[in-house]
Amino acid sequence: ILNVEQSPQSLHVQEGDSTNFTCSFPSSNFYALHWYRWETAKSPEALFVMTLNGDEKKKGRISATLNTKEGYSYLYIKGSQPEDSATYLCAFKGGSYIPTFGRGTSLIVHP
């Protein structure tokens, strides 16, 4: 059983704050690391896929980094907005094309 951990479990921030959260995964047999955003009552939506150690991806105010040697990825949100409120999921692929998901970080941005 692959262990994919996300922290924190939930996070409350004020509008305009910058925030970050972590996904940790096994450092062996790494294939890819995905980040998804899941808003309530909507479909999970892909944010990033990263495959190489040191990868950095950016989409607007959201960015992600990857460290495959130590087995972690960070997701950063700069200047959080209420519409960023969602659960952020990471999914690890290691030794298989089937992703193993973390439990997610629930972000609530207060106006």
Place this chain on the structure above:
Amino acid sequence: SAVISQKPSRDICQRGTSLTIQCQVDSQVTMMFWYRQQPGQSLTLIATANQGSEATYESGFVIDKFPISRPNLTFSTLTVSNMSPEDSSIYLCSVDSGQGVTDTQYFGPGTRLTVL
């Protein structure tokens, strides 16, 4: 990308009954995936549904409990049989982007099931 719809969006069911969830994709796909997220838990793959063959179930999931149909390349159903409160979850249908190791999952909006 793929657009996926699911029915029903939510349901409240009695213990011992069964519920069939439908998933429709706007394009033809080889594999469709069924996931479950129990409260406070991670999204977990139940099974992979291939058109024209038996579904492949992950460890801990069996066909008698979660029978799957895949009659064509755009549609699948998942039945949750003989339900108990432990089956209360969000059930998601998914397809992938077909890019190999960097495959992105496209998900339906989910079916929120509560079993009383």
